[in-house]
Amino acid sequence: MALMFRWLLRLASLAVALIVIGVLLSYYLASRSLPDYDKTLSVSGITADIEIVRDNSAVPHIMALSDRDAFFGLGYAHAQDRLWQLMVMRRTAQGRLSEIFGRRTLRTDTLLRRLDIYSAAxxxxxxxxxxxxxxxxxxxxxxxxxxxxxxMESLGRGAPEFFLFEAEIAPWQPADSLAIIKLMALQLSGHIGDEVLRARTSLLLGDEARLSDILPEMPGSGVAALPQIARLLPGAGTQQAQAGTVGGDFLWPVPRRGLAGASNVWAAAPERSASRGTLLANDPHLGFTAPSIWYLARMELQSGGVIGASIPGIPALMVGRSRQLAWGITSSYLDDQDLFFEEINPDNRQEYRTPDGFKPFETRQSIIRIKDEPPVTLTLLWTDNGPVLPSSQFNLDKITPPGHLVTLSWTALSHEDTSASAAVGLMMAGSVEEGMQISRLYVAPSQNLTMIDDDTVAMKLVGAMPRRDPAHESLGRLPSRGWIATNRWDGYLPYSSNPEFLAPEGGIVGNTNNKMIDRPFPNHVSFEWGDSQRVQRWTSVMQGRKVHTRDSFIEAQLDTVSPAARTLLPLIGRDLWFTGEAAPQGTPARQRQRALALLADWNGEMNEHLPEPLIYAAWLRALQDRLIRDDLGPLAADFNHVEPLFIERVFRDVDGASVWCDVIRSAVVETCSDIARLALDDALIWIDEEFGSSLESLRWGDAHAATHRHPVLGEVPILRYFVNVRQETSGGDHTLMRGRTSGTEPEPFANVHGAGYRGVYDFADPDSSVFISATGQSGHPLSRHYDDLGQLWRRGEYLPMSLDIGLARAASVGITRLVKP
Structure with a gap:
């Protein structure tokens, strides 16, 4: 027995020793790829020495004597910190993920091959x-x-992920950068899903009035430039002005509904600035990842220094400032995608119908190689309208008639896309006027570009606007028949027709993805917009002051008041507030009264430390589900975010919308108050199961945590605790500090989409400008710069955004010198 025990002890000790050795070896190999920021390296391909000064947050300040060398330095810095991210994004755009990840990315590769964006790039x-x-x-x-x-130096393959996935690292090509711009366009576009959902909902409901309820038109004439404050706040003076201070398969690149591009931007002219200098604030919204898609950088160009946020893979600062110009972007929601039904010739399936008769498909074979499996050969098809999409994706199989295929027209599929030239040129522009001129080169993704120089503010929609025929049968809102000539695009509208707001009279311009202009089809921008709520709060905050400062712009970026909550709670609870006697302790009625008492005293602030935001959010989610579930059945799952305009239409009975409150399958006729009460009980049961019955102890931050998930390793047991960055956050779907919720179980209120970058630029004192990103500069999980900016971001703090190289040197974490051989 003693002998057996000794051998078991020896074996256990050996196993522990092997585990320790394995862990140490893994750590050693992984740490080999940690970049050394303090070094001198001889490189070919540069015209003069380059110096990359890393400040104390590892933001590279790239000092070069020529523009070419500055871009060389940016490429080197991106590869130092984000090589894995670069390679995964390139493989995604090329449709080559399955070579390293196997069959689980075949769906993604199939879509990208059929779109063929890499050939277009x-x-x-x-x-x-x-x-x-x-x-x-x-x-x-x-x-x-x-x-x-x-x-050459055996630096751990450049990133630890390369040890887990055997992936060759092919040399980077200029086309790779253009392909990533097109990939970003795909991640910012949601009109494919909108068209399909509208078609499916229309087929199910059959009533145009009810379709307008659940997919409402955006009201109003549009908001972009605010009017003179004197007309809105008569008598406003100095005292008032100073008062107060998961989306599909693995690596699936198409956003789920409600998670396409978003963002905030606003700017103030000198007359609306306390310092008499122009101001601009911008926070672009994308899905959260670790590392963030954004990478902070400064470059010294011949036109002067520029500083801001880049996207690894693209040789430009997409948002930021120079000494002469600052620029920010928001998603414009331009309708730049149309779906078409293509009729197949029943006598020859290699042909499709056109306005002039049947015509052969353009075809090409494409081979997808799959790790550890035989390759798959696709036959790619194109019509005059664009590529044929897989019927198994986007729910196209649920709306496509027999004998038809679906194609896509999309501006990002252009083979003459000069968007990169616009992005590079904008960094070198010396004024708003020059910025306007160079931005005519933007094709896709379409954005609202807001700019300031020393004395001018402006906003311009950039990107190609499709030219549609006024007789288009669906106005681009539904898939249409591709063989009808009036449904087809006829090139693009001239750049001069893109909406612009130059030096507005009121001195304030901005966008929260709201409806910005109201023009009749086909000169419209879109029928679908990303915001109907945040713009209300933005208008109030901007016009609440006669003049603004950098700090007031920061305050607006971090504002967590929900206008939707302030509007909807009085409506849905109007027959429930303070009615009846106190219910017995421990009953559902008593719990409902406690919840209503809390909400009655709440100001709509979605603060992470408060219980009311969680009660409100759970109530509204349960309410919408009760309203639509019996009418839409399984399709109700596609409406997984609360639509405030729908709830408001129902409870105000706009055009008979209160009919949604009656449950079709029940014998009695339910009122909206009945449904509101039942939904609140549903919400409280769910809260009790997930967080406990003590309502006063609830915290919104427990449910609304932002998880910046590693796109590949984020779901791997044990590893996910090292590679994911999780932070409790304030805000919500409809606050200026937007934290878009997932809308799906098991964490329907998880914060999955928001401002991965924030920047505020003050041209009265440009070096007092500030910026921040949501995680850190490095994509290496062992680096201290992997998540060191995360807590600053969560707390609403910023980094100085100075072009003074002396400040960067004073607290640098290393200086890399690239020298000629």
Missing amino acids: KASVVHQDDRTLDALEAYAAGINARISEIN
């Missing part, structure tokens, strides 16, 4: 202007210099 390279071609080539050379360094 390769064809677009020659259409860039000379300075952009030079930037693309130099940037690629910088990435490749880092790859060569990794290979």
